[in-house]
Amino acid sequence: MITPEFWSIPARTLSPAELAQKSTVLKERLAEIVKRFSDVRFATSLAAEDMVVTDAIQKAKANIKLFTLATGRLHQETVDMVKTTEDHYGVTIEKVYPQENDVQAFIDQYGMNGFYDGEEPKKACCGARKIKPLNAALQGADAWITGQRREQSTTRTELNLEELDDARGIAKFNPLFDWSEADIWAYIKQENVPIHPLHLKGYPSIGCEPCTRQVKQGEDIRAGRWWWLQSDSKECGLHVNQ
Template sequence: MMSPKFWTIPKSTLTAQQLAEKSAILQGRLTAITARFSDVRFATSLAAEDMVITAAIVKAKVAIHLFTLATGRLHQATVDMVNTTEAHYGVQILKVYPEESDVEAFVDQYGMNGFYDGEEAKKACCGARKIKPLNSALLGADAWLTGQRREQSTTRTELHFEELDDARGIAKFNPLFDWTESDVWAYIQQELVPIHPLHLQGYPSIGCEPCTRPVKQGEDIRAGRWWWLQSDSKECGLHANK
């Protein structure tokens, strides 16, 4: 039996001029956001899109605070990427941990890996390990950024640059909303952005370790997220604005 072929980093068709224009637009977006809002925060997963935004934040020299959700179930490579990114760019990334009581309540009800049992249990785990910590991380902010792109999934095709996060009463921005996967990797290669090691092992999208796996060539790029659930919505609830 032949071994499956997994997703690989796409080749770019952008010219140097096109990439320079995209880079300038991205920096302009970040500058415009910080001109309007006084406390802007960026939730980074350390995966490709978020590394592009991190690089652009540093390049644009804008005041945007970086944080990451340290769920307790991340790959070691993701944990290590925090140190790699801080050292490479001279930035500080705040690690936001879940409340121990919330995790214990989930484990008591569902078991440590109970999220495999279905959508309800998955949402409960994400709620404890990601959504509540995100709410805490955004307290006091008046705007936040994500690395979401329209091309990523069927739930993001109508994504806009700016949204109102009704759930938290603040503005939400998606600076890469109109970028393609190829655009992202062209920027990474041009700007020598550090690459998460799992991207080199067939992972286009990276989340918690037990909930993420490599994607075969031809599969949707988010097919490796919560793969045991038969759903077109590969989301954890972080981006539910209402």
């Protein structure tokens, strides 16, 4: 039996000058955001893109609050990565949990792992464990930041730096929108950014444990997210205006 080769971290392809320019632009974008808005928050998953944004926030000394969605179904490596990041940067990352009654309502209707049954139960689980907690985490904010990139999937090809989050009535920024996967990993290597352990095991994109798997070489980098669904269903709803 042939063991499949899984995705691995790309080799660095940027020159130091190119990387320095990208880093400068990223910090300028963050500085401009905090100049325009008084309460800016960043939702981090602790995966590579979000670690780049976290690193830039700290080095730019940008007044941006960090939080993570503690869904209750995360890999232990992700839970541990929160403390690793806090210790490395000397910051506090707020952990936002789902409401027990919302989770129980999902389980009562679909079962603990009912999200495997199709798009609707998947949306319902993400709604209880991620979207409602995100809404709570952004209460009072006037802007928020993501680590999304255009290159990540077919659903993000039109991504812009700034957009209006109609669902929440606030500004939303994607400061890495024009970065490539190679750019991300070049920055991580150059700046000695902590790496999520699952990236070293063939996971380019990391979400909840039952909904994330390793990706084979040559597959789309988000192929391991909700792999039982179609390619246009690779979003949990966090980044879909409702």
